[in-house]
Amino acid sequence: MVPRVLVICLVVMCVADTALAQTAHSVRIEGTVRAPDGAVLPGATVHIFGTRLTTTTDGEGRYTFAFTHVSARLFLVVDLDNFSGDAMEVTITGPLTTTLDFTLTPSFVSDIVVISELPMLNTADDISRIELSPAQVAVLPSLGERDIFRAFQLLPGVSGSNETSSGLYVRGGTPDQNRIEYDGFRIYDVDHLFGYFSAFNMDAVESVQLSKGGFEAQHGGALSSVMQIAGKSGRLDRSGASVGGSLLSFNGSVETPLFNNTGSAFLAVRRSFQGPLYDKILNLFDNNAAAGPRAGFGGGAGGRGRFATVDTQPSSNFYDINGKVLLNPSTRDVVSLTLYRGHDNLDNSRSIQFPEGLLDRLRERGLDPAALGLDLNSSLDISDVRTSGNTGVGLMWSRQWHPRVQSQVSLGYSRFTDIRDRSTQVGSNDNPSAEENHVEDLTFKATVPITLGVGHTLEGGLEITSNDIAYTLQSGAGRRGGGGTTLAAVLNQSERGRLTSLFLQDHWLIGSRLLVVPGVRLTSFDRTGTRYTEPRFAATFFVNDRFKLKAATGLYHQFTSQITREDVLQGNREFWSLANGTTVPVSAATHLIAGGAYERGNLLIDVELFFKDLSELTQFAPRLATASAEINYDDFFYHGDGTARGAEVLVQKRSGRHTGWVSYTLSKVEESFPTLETAPFLANHDQRHELKIVNVLELGQWHLSETWVYATGKPYTEPVGLEPIELPFGGTIDRVVAGPKNGAKLPAYHRLDVAVHREFPVPNTGGKGSFGLTLFNLYNRQNTWYKEFNVVEGEIIENNILLMGLTLNASVSITF
Numbered sequence: 001m002v003p004r005v006l007v008i009c010l011v012v013m014c015v016a017d018t019a020l021a022q023t024a025h026s027v028r029i030e031g032t033v034r035a036p037d038g039a040v041l042p043g044a045t046v047h048i049f050g051t052r053l054t055t056t057t058d059g060e061g062r063y064t065f066a067f068t069h070v071s072a073r074l075f076l077v078v079d080l081d082n083f084s085g086d087a088m089e090v091t092i093t094g095p096l097t098t099t100l101d102f103t104l105t106p107s108f109v110s111d112i113v114v115i116s117e118l119p120m121l122n123t124a125d126d127i128s129r130i131e132l133s134p135a136q137v138a139v140l141p142s143l144g145e146r147d148i149f150r151a152f153q154l155l156p157g158v159s160g161s162n163e164t165s166s167g168l169y170v171r172g173g174t175p176d177q178n179r180i181e182y183d184g185f186r187i188y189d190v191d192h193l194f195g196y197f198s199a200f201n202m203d204a205v206e207s208v209q210l211s212k213g214g215f216e217a218q219h220g221g222a223l224s225s226v227m228q229i230a231g232k233s234g235r236l237d238r239s240g241a242s243v244g245g246s247l248l249s250f251n252g253s254v255e256t257p258l259f260n261n262t263g264s265a266f267l268a269v270r271r272s273f274q275g276p277l278y279d280k281i282l283n284l285f286d287n288n289a290a291a292g293p294r295a296g297f298g299g300g301a302g303g304r305g306r307f308a309t310v311d312t313q314p315s316s317n318f319y320d321i322n323g324k325v326l327l328n329p330s331t332r333d334v335v336s337l338t339l340y341r342g343h344d345n346l347d348n349s350r351s352i353q354f355p356e357g358l359l360d361r362l363r364e365r366g367l368d369p370a371a372l373g374l375d376l377n378s379s380l381d382i383s384d385v386r387t388s389g390n391t392g393v394g395l396m397w398s399r400q401w402h403p404r405v406q407s408q409v410s411l412g413y414s415r416f417t418d419i420r421d422r423s424t425q426v427g428s429n430d431n432p433s434a435e436e437n438h439v440e441d442l443t444f445k446a447t448v449p450i451t452l453g454v455g456h457t458l459e460g461g462l463e464i465t466s467n468d469i470a471y472t473l474q475s476g477a478g479r480r481g482g483g484g485t486t487l488a489a490v491l492n493q494s495e496r497g498r499l500t501s502l503f504l505q506d507h508w509l510i511g512s513r514l515l516v517v518p519g520v521r522l523t524s525f526d527r528t529g530t531r532y533t534e535p536r537f538a539a540t541f542f543v544n545d546r547f548k549l550k551a552a553t554g555l556y557h558q559f560t561s562q563i564t565r566e567d568v569l570q571g572n573r574e575f576w577s578l579a580n581g582t583t584v585p586v587s588a589a590t591h592l593i594a595g596g597a598y599e600r601g602n603l604l605i606d607v608e609l610f611f612k613d614l615s616e617l618t619q620f621a622p623r624l625a626t627a628s629a630e631i632n633y634d635d636f637f638y639h640g641d642g643t644a645r646g647a648e649v650l651v652q653k654r655s656g657r658h659t660g661w662v663s664y665t666l667s668k669v670e671e672s673f674p675t676l677e678t679a680p681f682l683a684n685h686d687q688r689h690e691l692k693i694v695n696v697l698e699l700g701q702w703h704l705s706e707t708w709v710y711a712t713g714k715p716y717t718e719p720v721g722l723e724p725i726e727l728p729f730g731g732t733i734d735r736v737v738a739g740p741k742n743g744a745k746l747p748a749y750h751r752l753d754v755a756v757h758r759e760f761p762v763p764n765t766g767g768k769g770s771f772g773l774t775l776f777n778l779y780n781r782q783n784t785w786y787k788e789f790n791v792v793e794g795e796i797i798e799n800n801i802l803l804m805g806l807t808l809n810a811s812v813s814i815t816f
Helices: 002-019 148-152 276-285 358-364 487-491
Strands: 025-034 045-048 054-056 062-069 072-079 086-092 096-099 121-123 129-132 178-182 185-187 205-211 225-231 240-246 249-258 263-272 315-330 333-347 350-353 379-402 405-426 429-431 433-453 456-475 493-510 514-525 530-542 547-558 560-565 573-578 587-600 603-620 637-653 658-672 689-699 702-711 719-726 732-738 749-762 767-776 784-792 795-802 807-815
Touching (some): 025 086, 054 062, 086 096, 129 148, 185 333, 185 379, 185 405, 185 433, 225 333, 249 315, 276 807, 433 573
Parallel strands (some): 025 096
Antiparallel strands (some): 025 062, 045 054, 045 072, 121 129, 178 185, 240 249, 240 807, 249 263, 263 315, 315 333, 333 379, 405 433, 433 456, 456 493, 493 514, 530 547, 547 587, 560 573, 587 603, 603 637, 702 749, 749 767, 767 807
16 A cells, blocks of 8 residues: 555656746855853754754854745744743745844843744644644643643644543544653653643653654654653753742752853752642542543442442642753763653542441342351442552763764663552452553664755664563452463563664655655564564645645554553553564554645644554453353454544644634544454544634733633443343342444533733842633533443443533742
8 A cells, every 4th residue: 555655646746846836945044143242152052943954053153054945934943051042033935045143141131932933833844743832832721730732632633632631642543652752762651640730841841743643764663643852951051940839739940050061950840739629630530440431331240329439538649850961062962861750649548338238138139248258347448559650761962973964862761650459358358459560661762864965864773672561460369261261360461572673764855846755664573573664755745835735654563552451340451561463463554644734924724634544453351251151361352453534624823912723623533353343333532523722812921812622522332231140159240231332422522721821020030930820611511521330220320420620720930
């Protein structure tokens, strides 16, 4: 399929090239970056926003860009640690040689970055790649603090209705199919507090880019998208600090110059506290084991309606620490060391006293309470404790060997840990239940871009990744099949694997209008002994100065993925696993993307069509069985395929006092697991329509903003009846019989959030402050998270589990 698409793309581009007339212009932009006293500033980063064009000023503070580009408006952004940023606009209408000089104010005089000229988001010439401005995200509504992941969920192609997950569902993919890179190391889990917070403190983030599909050969190991996060560096001239807080957490940061102002250090800390807003979020998950939606239809032994209820108050907290040391040993070299630690704790343990009459009902079912260790004083004691978190270290070195030759080398290590203890004790019967999942990732990557000419850059590199993944499960006495195989014996693993990849790609502006990016990635995986070839191709054709066409295709493989373990009693669980080629095959995806963009003045219209073909997906789905059944749990690893197709539309007003965008996504996500379900079914995260509106109004130092999200309901499996089953220790219970998998739809989701944000100077300090107020879910929409079904007296009782209603949050920060 891929070669045919490549040929079609090339033919279309060549035909368009001969049929349409538009000229790319030779552009040269140069200048000097200075301090207010006229001193030159070496080492400043100059970036053309929304493009790959980036350079640094030399020892004399000078910079130069030489490239070709069609008529357009470009934004030059200059950034230097401990100085305020600055931006200028340049309009290309013909051949251009111009000088743009910048004057940066030391940040201890004014730490307010000049962002009024920059759009909050920018779509690049590369297809499906978007860059967000973290400084501007602060003005958007936020249930917690400003959150770049929540901002990306407002974009087309990224689901915006997943309140309980900061993870990104990109074009029908799931969060584990994304690759999140943070200063050279990979982050495997992006959630704090059940997903209402992301794992990244925005005070420690410098820039973020997201490639929604069709990404280049330098990126691998992901089926859906790639996000690159650059951590913030400290000041070079003097020390600084910031403090802030919201109704959910407090934070602070310090920064200082090092090595005679040739380096810097930065440290940021954030920690939650358990106030009323925090408790409101915890109450959503109370009695659900922090697991989220149940597998299908709920209902346990006798149905939950048989037991007494009890009010519990979970205790929980999270924290994260970000640190970065930056060193500029010369004008050609930049070295950085980044540290990250994020951690969550949750304790929802409780004790439930059985109601009167329970012993009589057990006898009616043929059960002997004494044999079960029950008496009138018995209670159900539940231990429900979870700890999880990420640790990461990244070492990066970049060097300008020659005006045409650069290199970037990184060594990153990360570890994700998720430990859950949910054991129960009824009378004298103890039922331990616990699971642990650990993921270690050590990655070395070296990239060498070589500029062959104006508009032509060849880039090659090497990437080596070593993974160590362990999963252990303890479930009661161990469910055992007739052949003597326990569930834990099948799932428990401690596996290692190594990936070695070579990649080569070429950014080439052919003639005056056609930009092509061919590439290939070759990967060897030691666990399967197989070599994987992944061709990539992207092209952009500039029809005229306002309109461009885009297309991309590629083959992608993923070697570490989350496996869903079905559990109808305690809710589904996911655990990370390493592909082995048998029970867990290497998953693959083929991307096909085409679209166009139109820009005129402040207006941008961007449209893209996408198709994603997924194969070798894995799910572990053990079903309830009678005590006499012979069970081989290896048979419960189901393999299937999937498709995601759709269209995206983005209409954006990019600058002015009133900015924002409207985005619409039409999509359909289907999966096929023939041995699990005979017919294809809608994926759990399928949403046919999604509409988002973002408005920001600037009134001096005030910003008023609102976001509205509408999405059609997600699919779920609806129960159709009951059937009795025998228990291993005697007696029977009623089990819910499921209808067609994901054959029903939840109600539509919609929510309006509004916010007001103001920046102000802090008197007599030279610092600045900001204040924000957010009303989340302004009209108190009762959105359904999932449906739970219980069996009570032989009847199925439906219960809608709702998401967050109207909620107020306030935040304040001060920077010195």
